[in-house]
Amino acid sequence: MSFEFFIALRYLKSRKRERFISVLTFLSIAGVALGVAVVFFVNSMMNGFETEVKSRIGGTISHITVYGYSDTGIKNYQELMGEINAVDGISGAAPVVLGKAVVGSESDNDGVLVRGVNPDDISNVSNIKNHMFRGSFGFEPDNGLPGAVLGRGLARRLQVTIGDTVYIASLKGRSLSLGMSDVKITRFRLNGIFETGMYDYDDYFMFISIPMAQQIFKLRDSHTRSKNKLLSIGNPLIEPFAMNYMLPAENYHPQDPVSAIQVKVDDPTNVQPITKRLDDRIGMFYLVRNWVDSHANLFYWMKWEKILLTLAMLLIVAVATFNIISTLVMVVLEKQAEVAILKSMGADPGSIVKIFMTIGLISGVIGTILGAILGLGLCWLQIQFKIISLPGDIYFLSFLPIEMRLVDFIVISVVAVILTFLATIYPAFRAGRLYPLEIIRYQ
Structure with missing residues (x-):
């Protein structure tokens, strides 16, 4: 001492x-x-x-998203998913159709971000099924209406619950100068309500099936476009707000384009080097973005x-x-x-x-x-x-x-x-x- x-x-x-x-x-x-x-x-x-x-965030959305450079979407996406899954560190991939539309009910309507997914594949890239508040994450039709899943905040604003009818209105690929009669309305039955606790998702996300999303947002090849059916409601010549309800296509071709490929990695905290490897492999033809870059400001x-x-x-x-x-x-x-x-x-x-x-x-x-x-x-x-x-x-x-x-x-x-x-x-x-x-x- x-x-x-x-x-x-x-x-x-x-x-x-x-x-x-x-x-x-x-x-x-x-x-x-x-x-x-x-x-x-x-x-x-x-x-x-x-x-x-x-x-x-990392559990609700995909860790990496691969986008096509063209507005027509990603064709032959099954082949692309094979290349993506071959990259070291990637554990799963699933196609998704992305779009913006108006969702409404008898009580109200609001803007929404629509995600067309396959309910069997969504678990490969997201744990959204673990956040179900009511109902189930599925799109099974009921009384001729395809199913849909909404966030809890969105369902609260629309004042709807399981079994109620909601509709999607989209002007994708249509000219506003044609008037309201050109708006195509697709009706859905609410099958499930999810709650992640994240405001952006619970208040603005809506999930539907890939075929319906392809149909609504015009991601269809010529061999399937003729399958769409229109049901006129009202007379557009004398009723300015008359609309057309779009009924589901009878079938769809598996090679119809999708908007993007969602990707899940083994270690979300190590997503940057995996993104780099994936970008080196397919970046010449596709845009590769990860969840960290997408939420960089947050x-x-x-x-x-x-x-x-x-x-x-x-x-x-x-x-x-x-x-x-x-x-x-x-x-x-x-x-x-x-x-x-x-x-x-x-x-x-x-x-x-x-x-x-x-x-x-x-x-x-x-x-x-x-x-x-x-x-x-x-x-x-x-x-x-x-x-x-x-x-x-x-x-x-x-x-x-x-x-x-x-x-x-x-x-x-x-x-x-x-x-x-x-x-x-x-x-x-x-x-x-x-x-x-x-x-x-x-x-």
Whole structure:
């Protein structure tokens, strides 16, 4: 044990006439501990939210999407899916037809993002079936109407439930100058309602079968276009809002184009290199996009929110270090005589500075350790018992998510110790500049 460390420990020990300094020391340690615990807990909370959001997005949508450069879609997509599945790291692929339309009911209507999928293949690229709120994820027809699946938010706005009829209106490939009589309306029976907890999906997504989506959005080859049937409702010559209902085609050809290929990877966190390999293989003819790039703005915002919130919480630790400054100043004033004696016995100013820096560092390290233990305890309690709950109708979770990361804990602890070290500089150097002769003269 060094001379400076031994003296610092002696100064930290309480004596009756120095009870006030002991109280200040306790308060400074408690302040650092509380600040570190709060930073730990808030940082773990942000980690939990980030993981939950990425898990929801990565599980609901495909990790990679391959688009065709032409508006006519991707033809011979079965062959393309074979090439995609041959890339290392890819676990599944499924075709999808994408489109925008108006969905309506007897109560209301709204814009919607339509996804035409095969219910048997969707599990290869998405876990949307695990988020069913009511009904099932299927498009089986009922009373001549094909099935559809809506997000819960969209179903709430349309005021529909399982078994109700909804319709899709699309002007894809049609001229607006032809009037409302040119709008083709396709009726569906609502078979299922899903809820992912993600606003963008629950409020604006609608799933239908691939054949119906190909028919609505005109992704049909010439050999199947003649299969479409129109049922006129009203007389367009005398009723300006008369429309045509489009009935399902009797069949469809398996080589009708699709809009894109959805791809699932083995490790969603390692999607970038897999995207690069896939792009090198087919990128000359197709556009390859992954889920991280598609949500880059969201992840960028979440990253900076975590950084700024952590910095704001570290201000609590910084404020707590002012207690260390005041405590050390009081110790310096109280120990002037002892400092003078040490200097008269040969202690140089550097040793005096080290003594008081050690006092501050010991307080800071003890506070950091206690804060880490308290922060870990709070995180463990939240993980085990879900003490802090969230309103499920507002958030996509019913409890506050927590994810502890060792790297974050180490960084926060190191920063806390550095802040306490900086707090010791002024009082320590002030002690080092004391003149022993003047102090002894007035004692």
